[in-house]
Amino acid sequence: MEVEMTLLSPHATEAVVDASELSALKSAAARVNDSVIPPRILVGEEVITLPSEVVDAVQDLLTRFANGDSVVIGSARTLLTTSQVADLLGVSRSFVVHLIDDGQLDYEFRGTHRRVSLTETVRYLEESKRERRAKLDAIAEVTAETGGYDGDPF
Template identity: 40%
Template sequence: MPAFATSTGERIPLPDDLRGPLRQLIEALLRGSSVVVVGSEDLLTTTEAARLLGVSRPYLVRLLDGARIAYERAGSHRRVPVAEVLRYREARRRQREQGLREPQRMSQEFEVGAIRGTLPSPQKCV
């Protein structure tokens, strides 16, 4: 099993399921990107959550008020669970991908219909 070596020479076994995330982390750092590691139970401020989603803070607040993302109150402040932010981001990614696939599917159906001659004949507009 691969292992991580500390500065003192201690070897820490590296499970297979950590290899991918660690590789991504190292590659991001080498590109000069900033990286933040948070636990899935952590709570974010609205500013942090908005930054993670790549949206403005006012837009995030509208998502929270519209119950699109769950949040907690800490006095008068909103705190957003990291897991909820990631859930919303993944759902948005899936919607985007599906939206990109739909026109492609429709185009393919149109091309198949044109080849087979099964397209409806044009209607005259009166």
């Protein structure tokens, strides 16, 4: 089964959602969050009350769009090609292959091709961000301890 995905760059929402729409999204996200009545949708003639899990997901989605974040929606079980993983991570396909070969990304074979789950891709991305942040914090701490910021006008 081939999965079609459209991946947006980090600033793609600027092209998709203009400033007035961003304002409306921020307002909608706040209203969903503040409402004591569960949100409902109208499908044809039928009114459907949304479960709290769906409300939370929609509110999170609205907030992310309102903040200008790019969003990828897919099933956690979705399997991605190495090229799709590279697009999501913002790296080259050959770097993704290197991550797979090093055991940093779990994968499975589909025929002769390696596939990585969307869940695994997001796990790696979040872990990388945490590690990068910890390393930058450590560098900043050492710099502060050694007086590297003394007299710095910034």
